[in-house]
Amino acid sequence: MTAxxxxxxxxxxxxxxxxxxxxxxxxxxxxxxxxxxxxLRIFEPPxxxxxxxxxxxYTEVPHIAARVCGVCPIAYQMTSIRAMxxxxxxxxxxxxxxxxxxxxxxxxxxxxxxxxxxxxxxDFLGFADALQxxxxxxxxxxxxxxxxxxGNDMLRLLGGRSVHPIGLRVGGxxxxxxKHEVSDMVDKLLAARxxxxxxxxxxxxxxxxxxxxxxVSVAIRHPHEYGLNEGRLVSDQGLDIDFADYPQHFREHQxxxxxxxxSMMGGQSYFLGPLARMNLNFDRLPQEVQDFARDLGLxxxxxxxxxxxxxRALECYLAIVDTLDILQHYKLPTRPWRDFxxxxxxxxxxxxxxxxxxYHRFELASDGRVKTATMIPPTSQNQARLEQxxxxxxxxxxxxxxDDDLRQLCEKVIxxxxxxxxxxxxxxxxxxxxx
Amino acid sequence: xxxxLIAGIGSPHCADRLGWAVIEALQAExxxxxxxxxxxxxxxxxxxxxxxxxxxxxxxxxxxxxxAGTIHQLRTEDLPQAALRLSSHGVGxxxxxLLASALGMPADRLCVLALDVVHHDAPIQPEWVEALVxxxxxxx
Numbered sequence: 001m002t003a004x005x006x007x008x009x010x011x012x013x014x015x016x017x018x019x020x021x022x023x024x025x026x027x028x029x030x031x032x033x034x035x036x037x038x039x040l041r042i043f044e045p046p047x048x049x050x051x052x053x054x055x056x057x058y059t060e061v062p063h064i065a066a067r068v069c070g071v072c073p074i075a076y077q078m079t080s081i082r083a084m085x086x087x088x089x090x091x092x093x094x095x096x097x098x099x100x101x102x103x104x105x106x107x108x109x110x111x112x113x114x115x116x117x118x119x120x121x122x123d124f125l126g127f128a129d130a131l132q133x134x135x136x137x138x139x140x141x142x143x144x145x146x147x148x149x150x151g152n153d154m155l156r157l158l159g160g161r162s163v164h165p166i167g168l169r170v171g172g173x174x175x176x177x178x179k180h181e182v183s184d185m186v187d188k189l190l191a192a193r194x195x196x197x198x199x200x201x202x203x204x205x206x207x208x209x210x211x212x213x214x215x216v217s218v219a220i221r222h223p224h225e226y227g228l229n230e231g232r233l234v235s236d237q238g239l240d241i242d243f244a245d246y247p248q249h250f251r252e253h254q255x256x257x258x259x260x261x262x263s264m265m266g267g268q269s270y271f272l273g274p275l276a277r278m279n280l281n282f283d284r285l286p287q288e289v290q291d292f293a294r295d296l297g298l299x300x301x302x303x304x305x306x307x308x309x310x311x312r313a314l315e316c317y318l319a320i321v322d323t324l325d326i327l328q329h330y331k332l333p334t335r336p337w338r339d340f341x342x343x344x345x346x347x348x349x350x351x352x353x354x355x356x357x358x359y360h361r362f363e364l365a366s367d368g369r370v371k372t373a374t375m376i377p378p379t380s381q382n383q384a385r386l387e388q389x390x391x392x393x394x395x396x397x398x399x400x401x402x403d404d405d406l407r408q409l410c411e412k413v414i415x416x417x418x419x420x421x422x423x424x425x426x427x428x429x430x431x432x433x434x435x
Numbered sequence: 436x437x438x439x440l441i442a443g444i445g446s447p448h449c450a451d452r453l454g455w456a457v458i459e460a461l462q463a464e465x466x467x468x469x470x471x472x473x474x475x476x477x478x479x480x481x482x483x484x485x486x487x488x489x490x491x492x493x494x495x496x497x498x499x500x501x502x503a504g505t506i507h508q509l510r511t512e513d514l515p516q517a518a519l520r521l522s523s524h525g526v527g528x529x530x531x532x533l534l535a536s537a538l539g540m541p542a543d544r545l546c547v548l549a550l551d552v553v554h555h556d557a558p559i560q561p562e563w564v565e566a567l568v569x570x571x572x573x574x575x
Contacts, residue, residue, distance in 0.1 A: 114479070134537035142538060145483050152480065163446065163476045 006399035007033040012407050024419070026410055027257070030399055038390050040383065040414055042260040053373040058084050058170060058342060058364060065360075065375065066164045069420060071114075074107040074155070075353030076375065077168045078229055079360040084170050086347035087364050088340040092230070095333045096172040098326045099158055100229055103165070104351070105319035106154025110162070111354035112274070112312045112319075113151060115418045116203045117144025120309050123412045124206035143199055147316065150192050154323060157185050172337030182330045189324045196320045197292065203313035204296045208306040211393055211413070215303065215385055216268060217276035220352050226284045226318060227277060229351040234280055235270065236301065244348040246359050252376065260380040269384035272356025273417065274311035275302065286325070289318045305389060308416050342368030353378050355418050379419045386417050438469040440488035441571060442481055444495040444528060445474065449559075450552035453496040456559050457567045464568065468575050478531035485535040490544055492571055495528055497549035504563055506570060509547040511536060546574060 014026040029036040049068050053061060065080045066073035078100060085092070092100075118130040118141070127133040134141045152162035157177050159165020167173050177185075220227035221234040234240050241249060252261040264270075279301035282290065293300075293314055300311075344366040350359045356378030363371040393413050394406065401409075441461060443454030455474040462472055471488065475481050485491050497507060514529050532545060548570055550563055 131533060131537045134534060138538045141534075142483065142486065145479070149480060149483060152477070161476060 003398075003400040004402060008399075010399060010403060010406070012403050012410070014407060014411065026407070026414070028394075028406065028410060033399060035391060035394060035399075038387065038394060038410070039257045040386060040390070040419070042258040042383075050373045050375060053370045056370050058368040058370065061362070061370065061373075062168050062170070063164070063166070068375065068377070070163055071111055071420065072107055072353045072355070073164050074104050074159070074168075075351060075358050075377075076360075077165070078104060079349050079351045079358050080362060080373075080375070081168060081170050082229065082349035082351065083347040083360045083362045084364065085340070086349060087345035087362065088170065088342060090171055090338055090340045093172060093333070093338050095176075095331070096336065096338070097230070099173060099176075099336075100168075101225075102323050102326055103155060103158040103168070104228055105323050106151045106157075106159075106162075108151070108354050109154065109316055109319040110148045110151025111418075112316050113144050113147040113199070115354075116199075116309060116312055116316075117141060117148070119415055119418065120312075121203070121206060123415060124208060124309070140199075140202060143195055147192065147196060147199055150188060151319070153185065153188060154319075157181060169337060171340055172335075174336070176333050176336040179330065179332060182327050186324065186327050189320055189327070192320060193324070196317050200292070200313035200317045201296060204298065204310045206309065208304070208309065209412070211305040211389070211396075212303050213305050213389055213392060215271040215305075215389075216265070217279040217301070218265065218270045218272055218357060219277040219280045220350055220357060221280055222284065224284070226286075226322070227281050227352060233350055233357070235265070236279060239265070243350045243359070246348060246350065247361070250359070250376075250381075252380070258383065260383055261376075262384045263376060263381040264384060269388055270381070271385045272378045272382050273308060274315050274354075274356075275305070275308040276356065277352060278302075278307075278311040278314065285314075285318060286321055288321055289314060292317060305393075305413070305416055308418075312418075342366075355379060355420055356382060377420065379417075382417055382419065386414065386419065389413055389417075437489035438471050439575060440471050440473065440484050440491040440493075442473045442475050442484060442491065442493045444478060444481065444493065446476060448555075450496050450555055450557040453550060453552060453559055453563065453567075454494045456564050457494045457571070460564050460568050461571065464572075466572070466575060470575070478528050481528070481531040482535045482538070485532070485540050485545065486538055488544070491546070492574055493528065493545065493547045494567055494571070495547065495549050496552045496555075498553065498555060499551040501551055501553045503551060503553045503557065504560065504566065505551040506566060507547075507549045507551065508570070509549060511540075511542040511545050514547070 010030040012028040024040055024042045027037050027039045027041050061080050062077040065076040068076050122130050122133045155162040155165055159167040216235050216237050218235045220231045222231035250263055250265050252263045255262055282300040298310055346363045348361045350357050358378055359376045361374040365371050390410055390413050397409055443458035445452045445454035458472050458474045514532055
């Protein structure tokens with residue numbers, strides 16, 4: 001193929017990105033062989049959830065926060081609940097802690113299986129869309145959908161329903177599932193164990209591009225567990241902080257082309273999500289999952305961005321292995337929540353949403369009403385890194401390729417982050433200048 | 436064993452709950468053939484179910500031009516054949532059916548009963564549920 005003139009005018013506009021969560025576009029222009037603009041434009045309107053929460057009673061917060069996202073409501077519920085529990089001095093009960101892991105794993109499994117199956121795999125296999133891929137790989141697509149369904153079943157077990165679950169509350173859960181429901185779930189998980197291994201092996205075997213990037217991984221690290229909903233915030237460049245210290249290390253700012261904020265750590269971009277978690281916490285995986293990863297030839301840490309799909313696949317396996325371990329030892333609690341007395345204060349918490357770490361800060365009044373709320377989702381934290389990734393991937397690939405190939409490359413890079421654009425538009429500062 | 440899937444799509448809110456309300460009503464009925472009654476929250480849950488069943492009747496609320504209560508009985512080929520956008524915030528009934536078709540569901544397996552509720556915040560009328568139950572019975 002004859003190389004195109006890299007100094008030609010390049011104008012690539014993708015008005016609506018497909019196979020991502022929510023609505024965004026790609027804007028790519030180059031002049032005289034240099035990139036002019038290369039933006040992921042997030043144009044979903046700001047959704048003002050933090051303002052909606054002001055004045056609400058603390059009991060309403062999990063239900064309102066869940067509405068930020070239909071795909072990862074647990075991330076919003078769990079993070080807000082734990083932030084408020086810190087204000088009320090609620091120590092997490094071991095039963096509650098274990099069940100919170102189960103329901104969070106359900107969210108990871110349904111989100112990851114969907115992403116790998118229908119969003120990422122068509123990119124790696126060279127299909128224009130998931131429908132084309134489904135006709136060639138029907139059994140693989142069906143398997144992915146069954147795993148997604150299993151994740152939804154895990155959400156229902158403790159949350160009552162898979163979309164915007166209603167089972168979580170400050171202090172624990174409204175209801176403990178009876179043993180027969182847990183036993184049914186264990187049977188389903190045991191039946192899915194081989195399936196998830198095959199699914200993960202297939203995802204790892206997809207022809208992954210190599211896109212080595214220099215980035216800083218940030219994730220939650222726990223002393224004994226794979227970081228999920230408790231621990232400290234760490235990076236591979238020495239960050240090791242309590243969640244309450246997040247505001248001292250991370251800063252958000254606005255840019256003209258996006259309704260999502262950009263977030264920086266010490267003035268630098270950083271990377272969240274499955275690959276960042278694997279890079280920082282591989283040694284916290286259950287031995288069975290570590291062995292499986294080695295059998296598949298996977299090595300972490302990795303700086304190939306497209307290992308994100310392999311990390312996501314391993315987390316699907318982790319979700320089933322760890323959930324089985326928890327539920328096979330299930331005991332009914334005396335009561336599935338702890339008592340507490342609401343009081344005024346400020347609480348911070350972080351958890352790991354499917355797409356990466358999410359931070360919440362709540363300030364409550366003495367009657368338990370919200371004075372202020374801050375919810376910083378993973379996609380807005382990843383956005384600066386994603387745009388750097390786009391720039392370096394395009395520069396490495398070269399502008400002497402056809403526009404369509406450049407567009408496909410950019411879309412592939414964006415989808416690899418599994419961005420949730422609806423979540424990311426969390427709040428826009430409004431400045432009114434009056435004459 | 437062959438069975439007919441009867442799936443109601445919906446959410447807990449207002450008229451969107453219609454699919455669930457019909458499934459609840461059918462649970463109290465003695466039906467003439469083996470059926471699997473499912474209340475779905477997510478259209479993505481529908482695709483594997485459509486692949487397993489020998490026949491499928493899917494019930495959903497529809498926002499149309501009225502009059503309220505009009506039942507549209509649709510076949511696979513009546514559904515818009517638009518490209519699949521596949522954002523999991525945006526997967527709808529049509530996407531779920533398109534995917535099932537791509538995965539091998541015969542076109543004649545599916546019948547969609549969509550009742551025009553006109554406004555999404557309309558309260559569910561008992562006669563809507565009764566009319567849909569009668570239509571399901573007639574199809575079995």
